[in-house]
Amino acid sequence: MAKIKPRAKIPKEAELDEIIEIKTLIRHPMHSGRVKDANGKTIPRHIINKFEAKFNGKIVFSMKLEPSISSNPYVSFPFKVFESGKFELEWMEDGGEIYRLSKSVKVS
Amino acid sequence: MVIFNMKDKDLISMNRRSAITLLTCMGFTLSLPSGLMASPELVQGEIDKIIKGSVTREAEIFLDVPEIAENGNQVKVSFEIESPMSEDDFVKEVYIFADGNPAPKVGKFEFTPFSGECFASTKMRLSKTQDVYLLAKFSDGNYALEKSTVKVTIGGCGG
Numbered sequence: 455m456a457k458i459k460p461r462a463k464i465p466k467e468a469e470l471d472e473i474i475e476i477k478t479l480i481r482h483p484m485h486s487g488r489v490k491d492a493n494g495k496t497i498p499r500h501i502i503n504k505f506e507a508k509f510n511g512k513i514v515f516s517m518k519l520e521p522s523i524s525s526n527p528y529v530s531f532p533f534k535v536f537e538s539g540k541f542e543l544e545w546m547e548d549g550g551e552i553y554r555l556s557k558s559v560k561v562s
Numbered sequence: 563m564v565i566f567n568m569k570d571k572d573l574i575s576m577n578r579r580s581a582i583t584l585l586t587c588m589g590f591t592l593s594l595p596s597g598l599m600a601s602p603e604l605v606q607g608e609i610d611k612i613i614k615g616s617v618t619r620e621a622e623i624f625l626d627v628p629e630i631a632e633n634g635n636q637v638k639v640s641f642e643i644e645s646p647m648s649e650d651d652f653v654k655e656v657y658i659f660a661d662g663n664p665a666p667k668v669g670k671f672e673f674t675p676f677s678g679e680c681f682a683s684t685k686m687r688l689s690k691t692q693d694v695y696l697l698a699k700f701s702d703g704n705y706a707l708e709k710s711t712v713k714v715t716i717g718g719c720g721g
Contacts, residue, residue: 473678486687488664514676517684522660522668524636524685531671534647534678 458482460555462543467562468535476507477530480545480553486521502553504546505529510539535561600666602693605659608666609697612657613705621645621706625696631688634714639668640683643698643706647673653680655699662692688714 463477480502487499499521506516515531538560545553622644631637645653652675658668668686688694696708 471678475681486664509676512676514674515682516672517682518670518672520665520667520669522663522665522687524687528685529682530640530684531673531682532677532679534676536676 458547458553460543460545460553462541462555462557464541464557464559466558467560470561471534471536473532473534474559475530476533476541477528478505478543479526479528481526482545482547484519484521484523484525484527488521500548502527502545502547504544506544506546507531507533508542508544509533510537511542535559537561599689600659600661600663602661605661605666605693605695608659609657609695609707612697612699617704619700619704619706621698621700623696623698623706623708625694625708625710626683627694627710627712629711630713630715632715634688634690636685637688637712637714638683638685639694641681641696641708643680645680645700647675647677647679649675650701652677652701653698654701656680656682657695657697657699658684658686659695659697660686660688660692661695662690663688668694688712690714 458481460480461478465474468474482502483500484502485497485500487496489497491497501521502519504516504518507514514533517529519527540556540558543555547553624642626640628637639658641656643653643656645651647653653673656671659666660668669684671682673680691713693709693711698706
Protein backbone atom coordinates (compact mmCIF):
# COMPACT_ATOMS: atom_id res chain seq x y z
CA MET A 455 0.00 0.00 0.00
CA ALA A 456 1.20 3.44 -0.86
CA LYS A 457 2.31 5.54 2.07
CA ILE A 458 -0.43 7.67 3.52
CA LYS A 459 0.68 11.24 3.22
CA PRO A 460 -1.37 14.33 3.99
CA ARG A 461 -0.88 17.55 2.06
CA ALA A 462 -2.30 21.04 2.39
CA LYS A 463 -2.07 24.24 0.41
CA ILE A 464 -2.29 27.25 2.69
CA PRO A 465 -0.98 30.71 1.79
CA LYS A 466 2.00 31.67 3.96
CA GLU A 467 0.79 35.23 4.24
CA ALA A 468 -2.61 36.84 4.11
CA GLU A 469 -4.12 40.21 4.82
CA LEU A 470 -6.15 40.75 7.97
CA ASP A 471 -9.73 39.50 7.52
CA GLU A 472 -8.91 38.04 4.14
CA ILE A 473 -10.88 34.89 3.38
CA ILE A 474 -8.54 32.19 2.15
CA GLU A 475 -9.31 28.78 0.72
CA ILE A 476 -7.42 25.88 2.24
CA LYS A 477 -6.99 22.90 -0.03
CA THR A 478 -6.16 19.54 1.48
CA LEU A 479 -5.49 16.10 0.12
CA ILE A 480 -4.48 12.86 1.72
CA ARG A 481 -3.25 9.88 -0.21
CA HIS A 482 -5.53 7.10 0.98
CA PRO A 483 -7.30 4.20 -0.78
CA MET A 484 -10.64 4.83 1.02
CA HIS A 485 -11.67 1.16 0.86
CA SER A 486 -15.45 1.37 0.87
CA GLY A 487 -15.92 -2.24 1.98
CA ARG A 488 -17.76 -3.04 -1.25
CA VAL A 489 -14.94 -3.80 -3.63
CA LYS A 490 -13.38 -7.24 -4.13
CA ASP A 491 -9.69 -7.89 -4.61
CA ALA A 492 -8.07 -10.07 -7.30
CA ASN A 493 -8.94 -13.21 -5.35
CA GLY A 494 -12.60 -12.36 -4.98
CA LYS A 495 -12.30 -11.45 -1.33
CA THR A 496 -14.06 -8.33 -0.15
CA ILE A 497 -11.59 -5.66 0.91
CA PRO A 498 -12.79 -4.57 4.36
CA ARG A 499 -13.91 -0.99 4.89
CA HIS A 500 -10.96 1.24 5.71
CA ILE A 501 -11.49 4.94 5.22
CA ILE A 502 -10.61 8.33 6.57
CA ASN A 503 -13.82 9.03 8.48
CA LYS A 504 -13.14 12.49 9.81
CA PHE A 505 -11.13 15.58 8.97
CA GLU A 506 -10.61 18.39 11.43
CA ALA A 507 -8.92 21.78 11.11
CA LYS A 508 -7.81 23.71 14.15
CA PHE A 509 -6.37 27.21 14.16
CA ASN A 510 -4.48 28.26 17.28
CA GLY A 511 -6.15 25.41 19.13
CA LYS A 512 -9.74 26.16 18.11
CA ILE A 513 -11.74 24.00 15.73
CA VAL A 514 -12.53 26.13 12.69
CA PHE A 515 -13.80 23.47 10.29
CA SER A 516 -14.45 19.76 10.28
CA MET A 517 -15.89 17.17 7.96
CA LYS A 518 -17.31 13.69 8.37
CA LEU A 519 -16.38 11.47 5.45
CA GLU A 520 -18.39 8.44 4.28
CA PRO A 521 -17.33 5.58 1.98
CA SER A 522 -18.85 7.55 -0.94
CA ILE A 523 -15.91 9.96 -0.79
CA SER A 524 -13.32 9.25 -3.50
CA SER A 525 -9.94 7.72 -2.86
CA ASN A 526 -7.25 10.28 -2.01
CA PRO A 527 -9.88 12.48 -0.38
CA TYR A 528 -9.74 16.12 -1.34
CA VAL A 529 -11.32 18.71 0.92
CA SER A 530 -11.21 22.46 0.55
CA PHE A 531 -12.69 24.94 3.00
CA PRO A 532 -12.70 28.67 3.80
CA PHE A 533 -11.03 30.53 6.62
CA LYS A 534 -11.07 34.19 7.57
CA VAL A 535 -7.61 35.19 8.73
CA PHE A 536 -8.13 37.15 11.95
CA GLU A 537 -4.63 36.75 13.35
CA SER A 538 -1.32 35.05 12.63
CA GLY A 539 -1.18 31.49 13.77
CA LYS A 540 -0.86 27.83 13.15
CA PHE A 541 -3.19 25.38 11.49
CA GLU A 542 -3.30 21.86 12.84
CA LEU A 543 -4.97 19.49 10.44
CA GLU A 544 -5.99 15.98 11.43
CA TRP A 545 -7.30 13.09 9.40
CA MET A 546 -8.86 10.27 11.44
CA GLU A 547 -8.76 6.81 9.97
CA ASP A 548 -10.98 3.79 10.79
CA GLY A 549 -9.21 1.96 13.59
CA GLY A 550 -8.05 5.09 15.36
CA GLU A 551 -4.96 6.10 13.41
CA ILE A 552 -4.57 9.87 13.07
CA TYR A 553 -2.52 11.63 10.39
CA ARG A 554 -1.41 15.14 11.21
CA LEU A 555 -0.06 18.17 9.42
CA SER A 556 0.54 21.68 10.64
CA LYS A 557 1.22 24.91 8.74
CA SER A 558 1.43 28.54 9.69
CA VAL A 559 -0.13 31.62 8.21
CA LYS A 560 1.05 35.15 8.89
CA VAL A 561 -0.95 38.35 8.76
CA SER A 562 0.97 40.68 6.48
CA MET B 563 -18.78 -12.04 -12.17
CA VAL B 564 -15.33 -12.65 -13.60
CA ILE B 565 -12.61 -12.24 -11.07
CA PHE B 566 -10.03 -9.81 -12.29
CA ASN B 567 -6.48 -11.05 -12.28
CA MET B 568 -3.55 -9.27 -13.91
CA LYS B 569 -1.83 -12.58 -14.72
CA ASP B 570 -4.91 -14.00 -16.35
CA LYS B 571 -4.32 -14.79 -20.02
CA ASP B 572 -7.95 -13.99 -20.74
CA LEU B 573 -7.28 -10.38 -20.08
CA ILE B 574 -4.51 -10.27 -22.65
CA SER B 575 -6.72 -11.82 -25.30
CA MET B 576 -9.55 -9.52 -24.41
CA ASN B 577 -10.34 -6.83 -26.90
CA ARG B 578 -9.69 -3.23 -26.08
CA ARG B 579 -13.29 -2.25 -25.53
CA SER B 580 -14.10 -4.95 -23.03
CA ALA B 581 -10.84 -4.35 -21.21
CA ILE B 582 -11.66 -0.68 -20.84
CA THR B 583 -15.18 -1.49 -19.71
CA LEU B 584 -13.92 -3.94 -17.12
CA LEU B 585 -11.30 -1.56 -15.82
CA THR B 586 -13.69 1.34 -15.45
CA CYS B 587 -16.24 -0.87 -13.69
CA MET B 588 -13.70 -2.18 -11.23
CA GLY B 589 -13.27 0.80 -9.01
CA PHE B 590 -16.66 1.02 -7.45
CA THR B 591 -19.53 -0.73 -9.17
CA LEU B 592 -17.97 -4.15 -9.68
CA SER B 593 -19.23 -5.75 -6.56
CA LEU B 594 -22.13 -3.66 -5.38
CA PRO B 595 -24.61 -5.91 -3.67
CA SER B 596 -27.89 -5.46 -5.49
CA GLY B 597 -30.96 -4.50 -3.54
CA LEU B 598 -28.98 -2.47 -1.05
CA MET B 599 -28.89 0.76 -2.96
CA ALA B 600 -29.95 4.14 -1.69
CA SER B 601 -33.10 5.62 -3.19
CA PRO B 602 -34.83 9.01 -3.18
CA GLU B 603 -37.02 7.63 -0.35
CA LEU B 604 -33.97 6.61 1.65
CA VAL B 605 -32.41 10.06 1.18
CA GLN B 606 -35.69 11.70 2.20
CA GLY B 607 -35.69 9.44 5.26
CA GLU B 608 -32.18 10.57 6.18
CA ILE B 609 -33.17 14.21 5.69
CA ASP B 610 -36.31 13.78 7.83
CA LYS B 611 -34.19 12.15 10.55
CA ILE B 612 -31.92 15.20 10.63
CA ILE B 613 -34.44 18.02 10.36
CA LYS B 614 -37.03 16.38 12.64
CA GLY B 615 -39.86 18.59 11.42
CA SER B 616 -37.89 21.86 11.59
CA VAL B 617 -38.75 24.69 9.27
CA THR B 618 -37.07 24.79 5.90
CA ARG B 619 -36.08 28.26 4.86
CA GLU B 620 -35.17 30.08 1.70
CA ALA B 621 -31.46 30.37 1.05
CA GLU B 622 -29.11 31.21 -1.77
CA ILE B 623 -27.42 27.88 -2.39
CA PHE B 624 -25.13 27.21 -5.28
CA LEU B 625 -24.50 23.49 -5.62
CA ASP B 626 -21.85 22.88 -8.22
CA VAL B 627 -21.76 19.36 -9.60
CA PRO B 628 -21.02 18.39 -13.20
CA GLU B 629 -24.00 17.78 -15.46
CA ILE B 630 -22.16 14.84 -16.94
CA ALA B 631 -19.45 12.96 -15.05
CA GLU B 632 -17.21 10.81 -17.20
CA ASN B 633 -15.59 9.12 -14.25
CA GLY B 634 -17.91 8.16 -11.45
CA ASN B 635 -14.97 7.55 -9.15
CA GLN B 636 -13.96 11.20 -8.92
CA VAL B 637 -16.88 13.58 -9.15
CA LYS B 638 -16.13 17.02 -7.88
CA VAL B 639 -18.82 18.56 -5.71
CA SER B 640 -18.55 22.11 -4.46
CA PHE B 641 -21.05 24.50 -3.02
CA GLU B 642 -21.49 28.05 -1.89
CA ILE B 643 -24.17 29.33 0.46
CA GLU B 644 -25.03 32.99 1.08
CA SER B 645 -24.53 33.75 4.74
CA PRO B 646 -22.95 36.51 6.82
CA MET B 647 -21.15 33.75 8.79
CA SER B 648 -21.31 35.88 11.93
CA GLU B 649 -21.57 34.63 15.51
CA ASP B 650 -25.37 34.76 15.45
CA ASP B 651 -26.08 33.88 11.84
CA PHE B 652 -24.00 31.25 10.12
CA VAL B 653 -24.26 27.96 8.29
CA LYS B 654 -23.49 25.27 10.83
CA GLU B 655 -23.65 22.04 8.90
CA VAL B 656 -23.87 20.97 5.28
CA TYR B 657 -24.81 17.41 4.37
CA ILE B 658 -24.32 15.85 0.97
CA PHE B 659 -26.45 12.87 -0.09
CA ALA B 660 -26.57 10.75 -3.24
CA ASP B 661 -29.70 8.73 -3.95
CA GLY B 662 -28.24 6.13 -6.30
CA ASN B 663 -25.18 5.06 -4.33
CA PRO B 664 -25.01 2.00 -2.08
CA ALA B 665 -25.42 4.33 0.91
CA PRO B 666 -27.15 7.72 0.82
CA LYS B 667 -24.63 9.65 2.93
CA VAL B 668 -21.60 11.22 1.27
CA GLY B 669 -20.29 13.66 3.83
CA LYS B 670 -21.05 16.29 6.39
CA PHE B 671 -19.23 19.65 6.55
CA GLU B 672 -19.18 21.63 9.77
CA PHE B 673 -18.52 25.35 9.56
CA THR B 674 -17.89 27.96 12.21
CA PRO B 675 -17.96 31.79 12.23
CA PHE B 676 -14.16 31.49 11.67
CA SER B 677 -14.96 30.30 8.16
CA GLY B 678 -15.83 33.84 7.03
CA GLU B 679 -17.79 32.56 4.06
CA CYS B 680 -19.62 29.32 3.42
CA PHE B 681 -18.07 27.31 0.62
CA ALA B 682 -16.26 24.01 0.34
CA SER B 683 -15.53 21.22 -2.07
CA THR B 684 -14.64 17.56 -2.16
CA LYS B 685 -14.70 14.63 -4.58
CA MET B 686 -17.17 11.79 -4.38
CA ARG B 687 -17.98 8.46 -5.94
CA LEU B 688 -21.18 8.05 -7.93
CA SER B 689 -22.15 4.55 -9.01
CA LYS B 690 -24.66 5.68 -11.66
CA THR B 691 -26.73 8.63 -12.88
CA GLN B 692 -28.50 10.07 -9.87
CA ASP B 693 -29.51 13.10 -7.85
CA VAL B 694 -27.12 14.79 -5.45
CA TYR B 695 -28.69 16.60 -2.49
CA LEU B 696 -27.37 19.35 -0.29
CA LEU B 697 -28.96 19.97 3.09
CA ALA B 698 -27.78 23.03 4.98
CA LYS B 699 -28.39 23.63 8.66
CA PHE B 700 -28.30 27.24 9.81
CA SER B 701 -27.38 28.46 13.28
CA ASP B 702 -31.05 29.40 13.88
CA GLY B 703 -31.94 25.70 13.60
CA ASN B 704 -33.61 25.99 10.19
CA TYR B 705 -32.70 24.04 7.09
CA ALA B 706 -32.48 24.51 3.34
CA LEU B 707 -32.33 21.90 0.62
CA GLU B 708 -30.89 21.89 -2.89
CA LYS B 709 -30.73 19.10 -5.47
CA SER B 710 -28.95 18.50 -8.76
CA THR B 711 -28.76 15.60 -11.21
CA VAL B 712 -25.44 14.14 -12.35
CA LYS B 713 -25.28 11.93 -15.43
CA VAL B 714 -22.60 9.31 -14.96
CA THR B 715 -21.12 7.75 -18.07
CA ILE B 716 -18.62 5.21 -16.82
CA GLY B 717 -17.85 2.61 -19.46
CA GLY B 718 -20.71 0.21 -19.92
CA CYS B 719 -21.89 0.21 -16.39
CA GLY B 720 -23.10 3.78 -16.00
CA GLY B 721 -26.67 4.95 -16.25
